[in-house]
Every structure is written in C-alpha cells, then in structure tokens.
Amino acid sequence: MTRPALLDVKDLTVRFRTPAGRLTAVDRLSFDIAAGETLAIVGESGCGKSVTAMALLRLLRSPPAEISGSHVRFEGTDLLALSERAMRDVRGNRIAMIFQDPLSALNPVRTVADQIIESLKRHTGLRGPALHRRAVELLDLVRIPEPQRRADDYPHHFSGGMRQRVMIAIAIAANPRLLIADEPTTALDVTVQAQILKLIVSLQKEFGMSLLLISHDLGVVAETADRVLVMYAGRKVEERPVADLFARPLHPYTRALMRARPTPGLRRELLDEIPGIVPSLADLPPGCAFAPRCAHADETCARLQPVLEGVGGGGSVACLHLDRLAGEKPRAPVLEGVPA
Amino acid sequence: MSAPVETPALEVRDLVVSYNTGRGPLSAVDGVSFAIRPGETLGLVGESGCGKSSLAKAIVQLVEPSSGALKVEGHDITGLTARERRALRPKVQMVFQDPMGALDPRQRAGTILETPLKLNGVRGKAERRARVASLMEAVGLRPEFIDRLPHEFSGGQRQRIGIARALALDPAVIVCDEPVSALDVSLQAQVLNLLRKVQRETSVAYLFISHDLSVVEHIADRVAIMYLGRIVELAPRETLWRAPLHPYTRALIEALPRIDPGASRIADKTIVGGDLPSPFAPPKGCRFHTRCPIAVARCAIDAPALSDAGDGHLVACHLASGAVPAPNASAALQPA
Ligand SMILES: Nc1ncnc2c1ncn2[C@@H]1O[C@H](COP(=O)(O)OP(=O)(O)OP(=O)(O)O)[C@@H](O)[C@H]1O
Ligand SMILES: Nc1ncnc2c1ncn2[C@@H]1O[C@H](COP(=O)(O)OP(=O)(O)OP(=O)(O)O)[C@@H](O)[C@H]1O
Ligand code: SF4
Ligand code: SF4
Ligand SMILES: [Mg+2]
Ligand SMILES: [Mg+2]
Numbered sequence: 001m002t003r004p005a006l007l008d009v010k011d012l013t014v015r016f017r018t019p020a021g022r023l024t025a026v027d028r029l030s031f032d033i034a035a036g037e038t039l040a041i042v043g044e045s046g047c048g049k050s051v052t053a054m055a056l057l058r059l060l061r062s063p064p065a066e067i068s069g070s071h072v073r074f075e076g077t078d079l080l081a082l083s084e085r086a087m088r089d090v091r092g093n094r095i096a097m098i099f100q101d102p103l104s105a106l107n108p109v110r111t112v113a114d115q116i117i118e119s120l121k122r123h124t125g126l127r128g129p130a131l132h133r134r135a136v137e138l139l140d141l142v143r144i145p146e147p148q149r150r151a152d153d154y155p156h157h158f159s160g161g162m163r164q165r166v167m168i169a170i171a172i173a174a175n176p177r178l179l180i181a182d183e184p185t186t187a188l189d190v191t192v193q194a195q196i197l198k199l200i201v202s203l204q205k206e207f208g209m210s211l212l213l214i215s216h217d218l219g220v221v222a223e224t225a226d227r228v229l230v231m232y233a234g235r236k237v238e239e240r241p242v243a244d245l246f247a248r249p250l251h252p253y254t255r256a257l258m259r260a261r262p263t264p265g266l267r268r269e270l271l272d273e274i275p276g277i278v279p280s281l282a283d284l285p286p287g288c289a290f291a292p293r294c295a296h297a298d299e300t301c302a303r304l305q306p307v308l309e310g311v312g313g314g315g316s317v318a319c320l321h322l323d324r325l326a327g328e329k330p331r332a333p334v335l336e337g338v339p340a
Numbered sequence: 341m342s343a344p345v346e347t348p349a350l351e352v353r354d355l356v357v358s359y360n361t362g363r364g365p366l367s368a369v370d371g372v373s374f375a376i377r378p379g380e381t382l383g384l385v386g387e388s389g390c391g392k393s394s395l396a397k398a399i400v401q402l403v404e405p406s407s408g409a410l411k412v413e414g415h416d417i418t419g420l421t422a423r424e425r426r427a428l429r430p431k432v433q434m435v436f437q438d439p440m441g442a443l444d445p446r447q448r449a450g451t452i453l454e455t456p457l458k459l460n461g462v463r464g465k466a467e468r469r470a471r472v473a474s475l476m477e478a479v480g481l482r483p484e485f486i487d488r489l490p491h492e493f494s495g496g497q498r499q500r501i502g503i504a505r506a507l508a509l510d511p512a513v514i515v516c517d518e519p520v521s522a523l524d525v526s527l528q529a530q531v532l533n534l535l536r537k538v539q540r541e542t543s544v545a546y547l548f549i550s551h552d553l554s555v556v557e558h559i560a561d562r563v564a565i566m567y568l569g570r571i572v573e574l575a576p577r578e579t580l581w582r583a584p585l586h587p588y589t590r591a592l593i594e595a596l597p598r599i600d601p602g603a604s605r606i607a608d609k610t611i612v613g614g615d616l617p618s619p620f621a622p623p624k625g626c627r628f629h630t631r632c633p634i635a636v637a638r639c640a641i642d643a644p645a646l647s648d649a650g651d652g653h654l655v656a657c658h659l660a661s662g663a664v665p666a667p668n669a670s671a672a673l674q675p676a
Contacts, residue, residue, distance in 0.1 A: 044524040159615045160388075189387035190551065194595035194611040201607050216524065219554075219597025223606040242601045260529035262558035264596065265581060270533045271558070274526035277494045293526075 005032035006210050007056075007178060010070040014048070014055045017064045023281040025051045027234040028069075033178065038204065038211040040225035040242075042218060044257075044278060048234040049214045053180050056212075057095060058087050075177065093123045096171035100183040102163035106155040112139070112166045113151035116173055123174030138169040142199060161192035165199065172203055179204065182214045197224060218261060222246050230254050233279055233289040236308065240315035250317045250325055252294045288320065296321050347414040348375035349512040349545035350399070350432070355408035357394045366619055368394035370569035371408070373646075376513065379543035383560030383577070385553050385592065387616055391569045392549045396517045399547065400434045401425070413512050430460055430509035437518035439498035443490040449476070449501055450486040456508045475504040478541075479534055496527030503534060513545045520555060532559055553592055557581055562652070565589045568619060568627040571646060575653040585649055585660040587632045588612075626658070634659060 014026040026048045033039045041049050054060045055067050058079065072079040079090065099105050107115055116135040120126050126134055132151070139147035142165040155163055164184060171179060181200060185193035201224060204211050215221050221228055221242070228245045230238040230253065238251040249255045259272035276293045285291055291301040301320055308316040319325065357369035368391040376382045386392055397403040399410060401417075409418050412431045420428070436442040443452060453472045462468050473483060479500040490498055499519060506514050516535065520528040536559065539546065550556050556563055557577060564574040565588060573586040584590050591612035598604040614631040617623055623630050629639040638658055646656040 044526060161615055189616070190553070191387065191591055191595045191612050192615060194597075194606065194609065195613070197606045198609065198611055205607075217597060218525075219599055222599045222601045223597050223604055223609075246599055246601050257525055258599070260525050261599075262532070262554045263599070264554045264557045264593075267558065267577075270536060271529035273529045273533055275530075277496065277527070278524075 004076070005073075006035045006037075006075065007212075008032040008071070008073040009056070010073075012052065012055060012069040012072060013067070014051050014060065015066045015068075017066070018282070021282050024284075025234050025281060026055060029231075029234075029236055031229055031236070031239065033210045033212060035177070035210055036204075036208055038201075038213060038224060038226045040213045040215060040221040040228045041231060042215055042221045042228060043231035044216060046278060046281070047231040049216075049231060050182055052231075053097065053182050053212065053214055056180070057091055057097060058082075058084075059091075092119065092171075092176070093174045094176055095178045095180065096174065096176040097180040097182065098164070098167045098171050098184050100186050102160070102167040103155065105167060106163060108155055111152045111154055112158070112169075115166070116170050119170045119173040134173075135169075138173055139166070141172075141203070142166070142169045143195075144169075159192075161188055161196060164188065164196050168196075168200065168203065172207060172209075175207060176209060178210045178212065180212045180214070183216070184213075185220070186216070193220075218246075218258060230257075233284060234281060235289060236316075236318065237290070238315070238317045239308075240311070240317075241313050244313050244315055250311060250315075250322065251319050252296050252325065253290045256293075256295070288318075296325065346377060348411070349378045349380070349413060350547065351375040351409075351411040351414075352395075352399065353409040353411075355395065355398060355410070356406045357391070357398045357403060358406045359394075363620055367406075367569055368619065369398065369405075370622075372566075372569075372571055374564060374571070374574060376545040376547060378512065378545055379539060380562070381539065381546040381548050381560045383556035383563040384547060384549045384566060385551065385556050385563060386566035387551060389616060389619060390566045391619075392551075392566060393517055395566075396434065396515045396547070396549055399513075399515050400432050401429065402434075430456070431512045433506035433509070433511040433514045435499070435502045435506050435514060435516045435519045437521050439495060439502045439522070440490060442502055443498060445490050448487050448489055449481070449493075452490075452501060453504055453508060456505060460509055471508070475507060478507065478538065479504040480530075494527070495523055496530050499523065499527075499531050500534065503531070503538065507538065507542070507544070510542070511544055513547065515547045515549070517549045518551070519548075521550060521552065528555070535559065553596055565592065568616065568622050570627060570656065571654075572628065572657070573653075573655045574646070575655075576651070579651070579653055583653075585653065585655040586628075586657050587634055587659075588628050591631075591633075626656075 010030050012026055012029045015022055015024050029052060031039060043049055056072055069080060113132060113135045116138055117131045120131050120134055136147045136151050139151055144150050144162060144165055185196045188196060213224055225242045228240060228242050229236055232253050238254050249258055256274045260274050262271060274293055279285060279289060285302060287303045288301045288306050291297040304320060306318040306320045308318045309322060310316050353373045355369055355372045356367060358365055358367040372395060374382060384392055398405045409416055412428055415428055417425055417428055450472055453475050454468050457468045457471055476483060481500055520531050523531060548556060548559050560577050562576050563580045564571050565586065567588050573589045584593060594609060595611055612631055617630055625641045626639040626644050629635040644656045644658045646654050649655050649660060
C-alpha cells in the first residue's frame, strides 16, 4: 500500500442551477494531497478552480449549487457526509483558506490582533493574555515589521501585501493540516507576490502543512508546486509531477497554454495563439471540451469524451490522441486517485 | 543604438503630474522624459501606484500635467491653444485595461467605431461604413459582429474593439495601459499578436504599460522601469533583460516567476523586502534606498540622476558603474 493521502477527493461534481439552465462547473474531479505536499490547480478563468476549493470546504450555497461525489475524504473522514456543525470544526481548524482579496475577507472595524485572537479562541485552548501574545508572535511569523506596535492597527492601515500577511497569520493560527490558497497573490505587485509565496512555502515547511495552491499563472505553479493539476471547463485534463509537466506537457491544452505565454529571454515575433474562446459551461460540446480549439482534434474528438489515462511517473492525461502526442514514451498503468 | 534621425512620434520631457488630494499634494509623475520613434514600442513597467496611468493620462490629455513638454510628431502640444490641441488629439489614442468599462454598453460595435470618424469630419456615410468594415477586419472581428453590444463579446473581443477604435483616426501613438492584464493567457496572446501585426502594418508607435515584465519583454523594443514617479532605468529590451543595471530592475527580474522547476523554486529565491513607500512622503535621496539591498549612506541624501551607461542604456543609481550624466539636449532618447 501507499501512504494514506491527507485529502482524497473522488468524483467531485458541482452543478449550478441558473436561469440559463443547469451547468456543471466541476465535473467528476478526483485528486489527492499527501501530508506536507503542494498540489497546484491551474487553469484559465472560469474553469472551476475556486468552485472546487469552496466545495471542499462546503462553502457553496445550495441552491444554486449541488455538490455530489463519491467522497471528499480528509484525515479519513468523508467531509461530504459530515453534519454542518462538524464541518464548522474542520473549517479554519484543520483546513484553512486564504483568498485573493484580503480586504474583503478582513473585518474593517476590528484591529488585526482582534481578528487573529478570534481565530485563536475558536480553534485553540489559549485564553487570557496569552492570546494577545500569540497574535503578536503570529504577526512576527508572517514578517510584519514591528508586530507589537502594528497589532492594534486596523486593516486599512496596511498595504495589500501586509493584509495578505495578516490573512495568513489568521489562517495558520489554528495550526491547520491543509492550507487552501486561492490566487493568494494575484492582486499584488510582482515583488510582493514573490514575498508572499515565499512566506507561504516557508510556513508550510515549518508547520508541516499540505498546500492546495490555486493559480492561473504557470510560472507561479512551476516555482511552488510538487504536483500540478490542469483544469479546462470544469474537468481535469492533465495531472503530473511538476518537473514532468513542464519538461514535457502532454495534453494539447497544457501545451498550448505554455506556448501562448511570453517567455522572457526567448523572444518570438508572435506568440502561439489558442484560437477561439473557452466554451460556455452551460453548452459544452459533446466530446472533448477542448476540441473546438485543439490543433490535434479530429471528428472522434467531437463525439467522444476522453477519459483520464495513466502516464509515467504517477501522472494522468485525458486526450483521445495521447498515443500520437506522447510519441514513443512508454505508458505505465495508473489507478486514478492512488498516488504512485 | 544611435539617436534617431527621424522625428519621434512622441516626445515627453520633464513631465510632472501632481494631484491635490485631501491628504495634501501628491506628485504621481515626477520629471519623466523619453521619446518613441514611429513604429517603435516603448514598454513601461512598474508596480502599483508608481504613476504609470497618470503618465498615460497626461499623454492623452485626460489630466493636465503640472509642468513639462509633450511633443507629438514634433508638434509641442503643451504650448498650444485649445483648438490647435484638439486638431492634434486624434494623433494620440489610448487602449484601456478594462475593455468593458471603456466602451459604452448601449452602443453597438459599429457605432463605437463610427463615432470618432463622425466627430473628426469623415463626412460620407459610405466612406465611414467602409472604414468601419476595414477596421473590424484589421482586428479580426467578423463583419456580422457590427451590430453587437459590448456585453455580447468576450473580453478578448472587447479589447479588439478598443484597439480598432484607437486605430480609427490613424494615430501616431497609441498608449496601451495594461491592455492584456485583465485577460487570460490564451486571450492575452491573441491581443499581443494583434497589436504587433497592427504596428507592422501602420508603423504606429506604442507606449505599452504593464506591471508584468514578461509581457513587456515580449512586446517592447525598449523598456523603461518606473519607481515612485520616476524612471530608474531605460534600455533596449535585450540589454535590460540580460544586463540590468538598477537594483530595482534586478529585483523585478528575480521576482518574476519562471518556468524551470528544476532550477527556479520560490523557496530558493532572494526576494527584495518591503513595500512601496507612501507616494505622499517619498524617501529622500534615491527613492529606492529604503528597499535597496546595496544602498550606501549617500543614497539616502542625493537623488541619482538618470545617466547614460552607453548604447542608449540609461540608469539612475549611484552605484551603477559606467553611467555618466547625460549631456544636455542631443538625443531625443535622453532627458534634458
Ligand atoms: N453561484 C454561481 N452560480 C452559477 N454559476 C457559478 C456560480 N459560481 C461560479 N459559477 C460558475 O462556475 C464556473 C467556475 O467558476 P470558478 O469561480 O470556479 O472559476 P475559476 O477557475 O476560479 O476562475 P477565476 O480564475 O476567474 O477565479 C464559472 O463558469 C462560473 O461562472
Ligand atoms: N485622480 C487622482 N487624484 C489623486 N491621486 C491620484 C489620482 N490618480 C492617481 N492618484 C495617485 O497617484 C499615484 C499614481 O497612480 P497611478 O494610477 O498613476 O499609478 P499606476 O502606476 O497606474 O498604478 P496601477 O498599477 O495600480 O494601475 C497613486 O498614489 C495614486 O493613488
Ligand atoms: S481529445 Fe482530441 S480535441 Fe481533445 S485534446 Fe485530445 S486531440 Fe485535442
Ligand atoms: S542609488 Fe543607492 S539606493 Fe538607489 S538604487 Fe542605487 S544603490 Fe540602491
Ligand atoms: Mg477563482
Ligand atoms: Mg494604472
């Protein structure tokens, strides 16, 4: 047997009822994360990254959302089967989340120390003066300069980067096992973005957390993740160890995404465009969702939906023409959801 | 690279943009100079609040500069009467970051493109129609899209309309303020390619503004790096990327996420610390000294001048060896 995964998601599906009809935002998604590991989910806007994260924590309002799946097993417990009350204990305590926009997640009329203390009270046994002391320690840990003095400031006194640091302090206050970071640096400047990512990764090491990092930026993913899951239109199209994915992407969408991105130092007159636009989730083509934009598509692709197939190194890819694309590379059999 | 012999499409000299705010005066652009040749792209990179959009708005006359000169195809527009200025306005166009916010939601694509033609004296209806059709073709929009409203387009298609509108009056310069920042990678590539094709065909000059150095490195011929209202380095694209001289430029390049998981991991990178200082109280001396890893005592006292390090490579740093103060006048590429 292999080591048990901290999080094991099997066939997670999220549908929304909308005036325009029912759409499937996340379609039979399976993945797992081992203790201490970083899995990145990458994909373009609307592919279902945030909905996946929200569904794991059962934060989606239902209706309009309908969540189904075989299981979302975390530390051996199926989160889909938990009562709302038991779920509240998991949230913020065993699994914490940080969002893209720290300002909307922070309470503007309470000091940052108060907001960290609230998390400490809810999730730890600390009481009395130890709470404030720990809050200052946490601010120091996330590298807020002069934490003692800044603890009693309000969020609007902080820059965007400092607010994200405060959010991280709140998130790690309870010593969670899994940190979900949904585009944690997208709204920040390049230098601050790199500071925050570095901070998250160093805290992850220090606390032995697992990290689910959600990003649309292949560069961020390449520098941070152990494994990468590429999503397109609600479905996983490729999942590989980070080195394999970037050395030899297999799915046509992953390849196209990499070639569409400017590569500093390698100037091309024109970038390789991906023609067309992402299809509407309410109106997906019957076969492969990428078929209308894929350079390798043929009439089979328009009819048949590809299923995930194992490739070497514990990766998997969903493409009907994988043989052709993978070339001579031998493929190892893989069972979905079981880490190799 | 030698100084251009032709008249620059755009010349900006000692431009200052200040705002009177509730918290006091703020100089968002503090003495910026550069020139762009016809058919050339100057990239402008800097972090949030450094003054990129303020500079852009001053160039397209959406804000009044406090001082400095602006020349379009050699005509000084700062010294003109309102009427003379109006005549030159079509020469400088702008493409915005948010294509939805920049388009009137009730106007159909055809009307959006026809309006500037109408306002600028293209009288014949047939002539306008033909021009609209050719603009739509130039930006890759199908003719039947002419009656669509902005919300019926994708983000990338809306940005195409924004570009077509900017092209309508044969501008000398288009100021592109974060034109692809709101777009996904796949649409980004489409719009970047379109901008390049348009430039090859029309020889329009671009001032291309972005916070993303990798996008600018792709599209620009020369790149200017801005920090707190000032240009700290300006160099040909390749030089800036391979041999950056300013510590801030080096910090930006180091911070850029790279696709090389074997060699480039965030945990191993050295990232410059600190946040941007408040623009209301910019640091004395070199504005970067509060974050600069190699600052010396002098940096907190003297502001370094933008100086020529050779071959059109300008840098403002006391410790950038080889940089000599730029001589007066001469090359349009250099500040006075
Ligand atoms: N409450 C909702 N009702 C209906 N559709 C929704 C709802 N929330 C999300 N969706 C749809 O689900 C799809 C996935 O959205 P999601 O927010 O997960 O995308 P994302 O990958 O996080 O994109 P981004 O990179 O823009 O954050 C989108 O098409 C979105 O419009
Ligand atoms: N109309 C205004 N009134 C007062 N201050 C302004 C105004 N417009 C901009 N500023 C201030 O001027 C400075 C420069 O702003 P500007 O928008 O030019 O920066 P930017 O480089 O474009 O930033 P971003 O990358 O966030 O778009 C900022 O401190 C900003 O708050
Ligand atoms: S299944 Fe067909 S359309 Fe889909 S990615 Fe593979 S080749 Fe392209
Ligand atoms: S002048 Fe001094 S502080 Fe400024 S960039 Fe150069 S070394 Fe750093
Ligand atoms: Mg999202
Ligand atoms: Mg701006």
